[in-house]
Amino acid sequence: MTSISNTQKQPVLKLINVCKRFGGVVAANEISFELYAGEIFGLIGPNGSGKTTLINLITGIYSVDSGSIVLDGKNIVRMPIHNRARVGIVRTFQHPRLLGRCDIRANISLGKDLADKRKIPDTDKYQERMGVLLEAAGLTNVDLSDSIEKLSYGQQKMLEIVRALLSKPKVLLLDEPAAGLNRKEMSYIINLIDFAVKEDICVLLIEHAMDLVMSICQRLTVLNFGQQIASGIPSEIQENPAVIKAYLGGSRNAEN
Amino acid sequence: MKQLNYKFVIKYILPGLFLAFCLAIPGFTSGYMLRVLNIALITYLCVLSLYVILGMCGQNSFAQAGLWGVGAYMAANFVMKMGAPPLAALLLSSLGTAVFAFVLGFAFFRLRQYYFTFASVGLMAILNGLFMNWNEVTGGALGITNIPSFSIGGAIIKSEPGNFYVIFFICLAAFFLMKVLFNSALGRSFMAIRDNEIAANCLGVNSLLTKSIAFGISGALCGAAGALYAFLAGYLSYQTFTFQQSTMYLIMIMLGGTMSPSGALIGTLIISLLQEWVRPLQNYMQFIYGAGIMILMIVQPEGIFGGGKAIYDKYLKHSKTARTEAD
Numbered sequence: 001m002t003s004i005s006n007t008q009k010q011p012v013l014k015l016i017n018v019c020k021r022f023g024g025v026v027a028a029n030e031i032s033f034e035l036y037a038g039e040i041f042g043l044i045g046p047n048g049s050g051k052t053t054l055i056n057l058i059t060g061i062y063s064v065d066s067g068s069i070v071l072d073g074k075n076i077v078r079m080p081i082h083n084r085a086r087v088g089i090v091r092t093f094q095h096p097r098l099l100g101r102c103d104i105r106a107n108i109s110l111g112k113d114l115a116d117k118r119k120i121p122d123t124d125k126y127q128e129r130m131g132v133l134l135e136a137a138g139l140t141n142v143d144l145s146d147s148i149e150k151l152s153y154g155q156q157k158m159l160e161i162v163r164a165l166l167s168k169p170k171v172l173l174l175d176e177p178a179a180g181l182n183r184k185e186m187s188y189i190i191n192l193i194d195f196a197v198k199e200d201i202c203v204l205l206i207e208h209a210m211d212l213v214m215s216i217c218q219r220l221t222v223l224n225f226g227q228q229i230a231s232g233i234p235s236e237i238q239e240n241p242a243v244i245k246a247y248l249g250g251s252r253n254a255e256n
Numbered sequence: 257m258k259q260l261n262y263k264f265v266i267k268y269i270l271p272g273l274f275l276a277f278c279l280a281i282p283g284f285t286s287g288y289m290l291r292v293l294n295i296a297l298i299t300y301l302c303v304l305s306l307y308v309i310l311g312m313c314g315q316n317s318f319a320q321a322g323l324w325g326v327g328a329y330m331a332a333n334f335v336m337k338m339g340a341p342p343l344a345a346l347l348l349s350s351l352g353t354a355v356f357a358f359v360l361g362f363a364f365f366r367l368r369q370y371y372f373t374f375a376s377v378g379l380m381a382i383l384n385g386l387f388m389n390w391n392e393v394t395g396g397a398l399g400i401t402n403i404p405s406f407s408i409g410g411a412i413i414k415s416e417p418g419n420f421y422v423i424f425f426i427c428l429a430a431f432f433l434m435k436v437l438f439n440s441a442l443g444r445s446f447m448a449i450r451d452n453e454i455a456a457n458c459l460g461v462n463s464l465l466t467k468s469i470a471f472g473i474s475g476a477l478c479g480a481a482g483a484l485y486a487f488l489a490g491y492l493s494y495q496t497f498t499f500q501q502s503t504m505y506l507i508m509i510m511l512g513g514t515m516s517p518s519g520a521l522i523g524t525l526i527i528s529l530l531q532e533w534v535r536p537l538q539n540y541m542q543f544i545y546g547a548g549i550m551i552l553m554i555v556q557p558e559g560i561f562g563g564g565k566a567i568y569d570k571y572l573k574h575s576k577t578a579r580t581e582a583d
Contacts, residue, residue: 081457097455
């Protein structure tokens with residue numbers, strides 16, 4: 001249903017036949033999909049299937065061998081990493097990459113710095129926005145002048161998403177945000193994703209926690225060995241025999 | 257009995273007392289010792305330049321003594337060949353060295369990781385060679401003599417205490433500028449590069465430009481230090497601006513701690529004063545520095561200041577109002 005309404009809108013981010021090889025290994029083979037504003041798009045697949053590589057291609061850490069990545073109608077494959085961030089593609093990492101030797105406030109401020117570089121006008125509402133985000137992330141009780149090392153692993157992951165959202169991105173790429181988190185922390189992640197959706201940010205979610213993915217993503221694509229083996233809405237994906245064989249079947253058995 | 261906040265004491269009262277003590281130094285210190293302190297403060301500016309490029313931005317440079325020399329020879333030339341007033345020469349050589357470092361940074365920082373360090377070693381060798389051989393500008397092996405003293409307006413500052421105050425206030429200004437830089441978006445982008453360059457790029461930080469700016473700022477500090485040295489010493493020789501000196505700056509900042517301007521100050525003062533006080537042991541100094549640094553890096557890699565700060569964070573920061581017997 002969502003995909004029908006989506007066709008009337010222009011996609012924010014569009015991948016067209018993106019290919020990437022590392023020597024003999026095909027990490028991405030003719031990957032194509034579209035992301036729409038305010039949509040949560042899931043990217044799933046077994047370990048080593050090329051999910052993180054795809055995020056690295058979108059953010060520019062790796063350059064594509066062929067194909068195009070189009071943001072708001074503009075091909076950005078030749079754009080350097082920092083400029084892609086400045087046009088609104090912001091990501092988090094599997095393991096949070098924060099300023100380890102700075103306080104929490106400095107870390108959050110990096111998000112504001114990016115917003116300034118993006119020339120986002122309503123910076124005067126920054127404090128308010130930061131308050132809302134910190135509350136959504138369950139970080140209201142932390143002392144912002146504390147060192148980042150005082151935060152738990154989960155809180156650091158949350159902080160990284162808060163920082164990303166403070167820059168008001170167009171596209172938010174989340175690389176396994178829920179990995180290693182408990183249920184309570186997982187609910188904070190969902191709060192933050194909700195916040196992003198309300199701001200019409202499109203969210204690309206890589207995640208192994210299938211209950212989370214299936215409950216919040218509107219559409220999904222499944223990768224295996226760099227191939228896109230299926231795309232569609234969660235209920236279709238769950239029934240897809242190729243996906244069950246390559247990925248879901250295994251993980252379901254493991255969970256039960 | 258009063259409620260006294262440790263934080264307040266450590267953040268304001270101790271630095272305030274230290275500042276007052278510094279201002280009083282010329283009152284009870286002899287000419288020679290004051291000269292040692294003046295040189296130490298000039299050295300501090302160079303060590304502070306390492307704080308910017310190494311401590312904040314994570315790029316190790318062995319070329320700081322070379323940049324110091326660039327500033328010194330520039331200042332001497334501005335004053336002696338172009339007749340610029342010393343204050344203008346100071347500003348111009350600081351600016352000139354900054355531009356010089358910034359432009360070189362653009363070439364060097366195309367190299368990632370430690371290759372910049374290799375390039376800086378090369379730069380240091382080239383600069384020292386230039387100082388020794390470019391007779392028209394540096395006076396070659398003979399150096400430049402009879403550089404006039406510093407002056408502001410018409411007032412010539414020749415005495416050691418006068419020079420102390422000039423250098424001290426420039427150091428103080430540099431110290432606070434570093435604090436401002438630390439809390440600015442630019443400073444944060446330096447630190448983002450230091451901690452993880454790719455992650456910094458993903459936050460919109462342009463590596464090449466940002467690192468070049470960091471090297472430029474470190475150049476500005478070295479340039480100012482060089483100019484002050486030229487006016488204070490009155491004589492420049494290529495033998496002053498050596499690789500050895502660059503290494504000494506690194507030892508100083510490692511000792512004090514790379515993470516703060518205060519650490520740089522502690523390291524500079526300890527080594528500068530040690531060099532004076534233990535002159536009889538001079539032959540062993542290299543050994544003592546080397547062993548000292550190795551032990552420190554194993555025991556407390558963040559240096560003396562880093563160690564102190566760790567203790568403060570652990571025990572004092574959250575004891576918000578500690579009771580003290582202060583009337």
